[in-house]
């Protein structure tokens with residue numbers, strides 16, 4: 001059985017009198033433990049699709065079934081509970097809390113999820129190579145280090161699904177590749193399913209599968225078809 005099964009996803013936006021159709025009836029399945037990259041032209045709907053799969057944006061039509069559970073048929077409270085228990089997120093801009101140290105930032109989902117503690121937060125920071133930065137504030141860390149803290153925060157509760165939206169978008173290519181490799185390695189070690197939106201076709205080759213989002217649909221793609 002698929003871990004994530006999306007059927008007939010439709011999503012658009014109205015801006016003034018104009019209507020933009022972004023997802024035109026997308027069907028896709030993602031297996032447990034798969035590492036899937038969502039690629040495609042700017043504005044194609046990669047982020048919209050990822051948010052829809054991740055429980056962050058309700059489709060106007062269609063369904064997202066997570067491990068047999070119809071995500072958007074749940075109440076908002078149940079959706080939040082499912083997200084906290086089973087999913088985590090990494091964003092281009094890190095979204096660390098500026099007044100909290102690296103360790104405290106990693107402790108936030110640990111406290112919400114109720115699964116982890118300081119030792120687990122430290123262990124997560126150790127896994128991303130930041131054992132020497134527990135007490136640093138985000139402003140005292142490089143971009144690559146800040147994204148590593150965000151990755152530690154994303155893995156601390158051992159989620160089954162990790163969603164990352166352009167996680168290397170603010171990093172130079174060397175740092176970006178290191179961060180992407182780290183994310184893939186940690187997901188493999190934890191048997192987590194990883195779904196990554198990226199512009200960077202050179203990084204997409206590291207996944208199990210690349211889905212090309214284009215003209216409101218997705219296709220299993222050879223990265224070469226995009227260039």
Ligand SMILES: Nc1ncnc2c1ncn2[C@@H]1O[C@H](COP(=O)(O)OP(=O)(O)OP(=O)(O)O)[C@@H](O)[C@H]1O
Nearest residue numbers: 013014015020022041042043044045046047048049
């Ligand atoms: N809240 C919104 N209101 C109106 N239009 C939106 C909204 N969010 C996204 N869009 C539009 O929907 C389309 C798809 O956006 P989305 O961010 O999903 O694309 P993307 O493929 O991730 O793009 P990029 O690679 O440039 O980040 C774009 O044309 C965008 O302008």
